[in-house]
Amino acid sequence: MDQLNHKKDASGHLSASALSQALLLIGPFREVVTFKEAPLAGPLSENDLGIIKEGGIVVDSSGVIVATGLFTALQEMYKGRSDCKYCPTTADQVLLPGFIDAHTHILFAGSRARDYSLRLAGKSYLQIAQSGGGIMETVRATRQAADTALLNALQQRLIKLQGAGVTTVEVKSGYGLSVSQELRMLRLLKTLSHMPELDFMEVVPTCLAAHINPPDSGLVKNSDYLKELSLDLLPQIKAEGLAKRVDIFVEDTAFTLREARTYLGCAKALGFDLTVHADQFTPGAAQLAVEMKAVSADHLEAVTQKGIEALADSKTVATVLPGASLGLGIPMAPARKLLDAGCILALASDWNPGSAPMGDLLTQASLMGAYQQLNMAETLAAITFRAAAALGLTDRGRLKAGLFADMQAYNVKDYREILYHQGQLRPAIIWKKSKPYDQ
Numbered sequence: 001m002d003q004l005n006h007k008k009d010a011s012g013h014l015s016a017s018a019l020s021q022a023l024l025l026i027g028p029f030r031e032v033v034t035f036k037e038a039p040l041a042g043p044l045s046e047n048d049l050g051i052i053k054e055g056g057i058v059v060d061s062s063g064v065i066v067a068t069g070l071f072t073a074l075q076e077m078y079k080g081r082s083d084c085k086y087c088p089t090t091a092d093q094v095l096l097p098g099f100i101d102a103h104t105h106i107l108f109a110g111s112r113a114r115d116y117s118l119r120l121a122g123k124s125y126l127q128i129a130q131s132g133g134g135i136m137e138t139v140r141a142t143r144q145a146a147d148t149a150l151l152n153a154l155q156q157r158l159i160k161l162q163g164a165g166v167t168t169v170e171v172k173s174g175y176g177l178s179v180s181q182e183l184r185m186l187r188l189l190k191t192l193s194h195m196p197e198l199d200f201m202e203v204v205p206t207c208l209a210a211h212i213n214p215p216d217s218g219l220v221k222n223s224d225y226l227k228e229l230s231l232d233l234l235p236q237i238k239a240e241g242l243a244k245r246v247d248i249f250v251e252d253t254a255f256t257l258r259e260a261r262t263y264l265g266c267a268k269a270l271g272f273d274l275t276v277h278a279d280q281f282t283p284g285a286a287q288l289a290v291e292m293k294a295v296s297a298d299h300l301e302a303v304t305q306k307g308i309e310a311l312a313d314s315k316t317v318a319t320v321l322p323g324a325s326l327g328l329g330i331p332m333a334p335a336r337k338l339l340d341a342g343c344i345l346a347l348a349s350d351w352n353p354g355s356a357p358m359g360d361l362l363t364q365a366s367l368m369g370a371y372q373q374l375n376m377a378e379t380l381a382a383i384t385f386r387a388a389a390a391l392g393l394t395d396r397g398r399l400k401a402g403l404f405a406d407m408q409a410y411n412v413k414d415y416r417e418i419l420y421h422q423g424q425l426r427p428a429i430i431w432k433k434s435k436p437y438d439q
Contacts, residue, residue: 023060024087025084027055027088029057030053030093030094031052032051032055032094033096033380034050034051035049035385042343045377046377048381049380052068055069056071056075057074057095059434060434063433064403064405064434065400092413093409093410093412094409094414094418095408096380096384097396097397097399099387100383100387100397101170101351103170103321104170104171105174105208105351105352106351107142107150108150109144109149110145126253138354151188157359158201165362167201167406167408168202168388170203170245170348170391172207173185173205182207183242189243199435200435205242205243207233207272209233210229210249210263211249211254213255222256230263244273245273245274246264246267248260250284250285250288251280257285257288260285261291265292276294278299279300280299283303284307286310286311290314293315296317298321299333300318312341312342315344317343317345318338318344320332320345323360323364324356327355327357332371335347335372335382336372339374345378347364347379361383363424365380366379367422376419380418409427410426412425
C-alpha cells in the first residue's frame with residue numbers, strides 16, 4: 001500500500017512530503033508499548049517492550065502512524081500546524097498494539113456441548129471423532145444453516161473479539177467439507193468487508209477444506225478427496241480472490257504426512273501461502289511445515305525436540321493454542337522451549353465449537369504465560385507483532401512510524417496490570433487504522 005512506503009527522515013519520522021493528510025496527535029499516555037525494535041524470534045525481556053512513558057502518537061487520516069515519542073516533544077513538534085488536531089486522553093491510560101488472533105474457526109453453526117460433556121466423562125477427542133461426533137457434527141449443522149444465520153452468528157463472535165482488543169482475526173473455512181460448501185463459507189467471509197459494523201475488525205480468510213475427509217464425500221481414499229480439492233476448489237478460490245491461505249489438519253483422524261505434502265505442494269504451486277495444523281496429538285507435521293516453507297505451524301502440543309529445532313532454524317512461526325489445551329484437558333504446547341530454542345512464537349485462541357469454545361485470547365495468553373513461564377513481553381509479543389508474522393503481515397503489530405495505527409488503550413497506569421488481571425480487563429478505546437471505537 002502506498003501509504004506504507006513513505007520515506008522517513010533520519011529520526012524515523014515520516015518526511016514532510018508524506019504529511020499532506022490531516023494528522024491527529026493522541027495522548028498523553030502513561031505508557032506507550034511500542035515493540036519498536038523487538039526481535040521477531042526468541043526470548044524477550046522488558047526492554048524489548050519499547051515503552052515510552054508519558055508518550056503520545058501521531059497518526060494520519062489514512063490510518064498510518066507518523067510518529068511516536070514523548071508527548072511533550074510531539075506537542076512541540078506539531079504545535080501551530082493547521083493540519084494537526086489534538087485528541088487528548090481522558091484518563092490514565094496505557095496504549096499498546098491491537099491484538100491479532102491468528103487461528104480461529106468461528107464460521108460455524110450449532111454447539112458441541114455434548115462433545116465437551118463426553119470428554120469430561122473420560123472420552124478423548126479422537127474417540128469422539130471416531131464414533132461419529134466431533135467435526136462432522138458441526139459440519140452437518142453448518143451445512144443446514146441459512147447464510148443469514150451463519151453471518152449473524154459470525155458477526156456476534158467478531159464483535160466479542162473486537163471488544164476484547166482484537167483488531168485482526170484469521171477465520172478458517174472447514175465446516176463445509178465439499179467444494180460447493182467450502183466456496184459458500186469463503187464467499188460469506190468475503191461479504192464481511194461490506195459490513196460497516198465490523199469496521200474495527202479485519203478478517204483474514206483461510207481455506208481449511210482439508211480438515212477431514214468427510215464420510216459423505218463418496219471418496220474412500222483421502223488422496224482422492226484432496227485431489228478433488230486441488231483440481232476443483234483451490235483454482236476457484238484463486239479465481240474469485242476468496243483466500244490467500246491454505247491449511248490442512250495432519251493427524252491420525254485426518255491426513256497423513258504424505259497426503260499433506262502432496263496437497264500443500266499443489267496449493268503452493270497455485271500461489272497460496274501455507275499453514276499447517278501440526279503436532280496436536282502426534283508429532284511430525286512441524287517438520288513438514290518447515291519443509292514446505294509454511295508461514296506457520298499451529299498447535300504443537302505434541303511437538304518433539306526435532307520439530308522444535310526445525311522450527312527454530314526456519315521462518316515458520318510456531319503458533320500455540322492454549323484454548324485447545326483448556327478445552328481438551330491436555331498439556332499446553334511447550335512455549336517456553338520453543339522460545340528458548342529461538343523460534344518465532346505466536347499465540348492464538350483456536351476458537352471453535354469443539355475443542356476450544358472459550359474464544360478469549362487475552363485470558364488464554366495470560367494463563368499460558370503463567371503455566372509456561374513466559375514473561376509479559378513474550379506473552380504480549382505473541383498476540384501482537386509475532387501473531388502478525390503468523391499471518392504473513394508486516395504492516396501491524398507494533399506502534400512505529402509507517403505501520404497501521406491498529407491500537408488499544410486500557411484505563412491503567414502500568415502495562416503489567418493487563419496480564420495481571422488474566423483477561424478480565426477490557427480496552428477503553430480501540431483504534432483500527434486510527435479510527436477510534438469507544439467501548
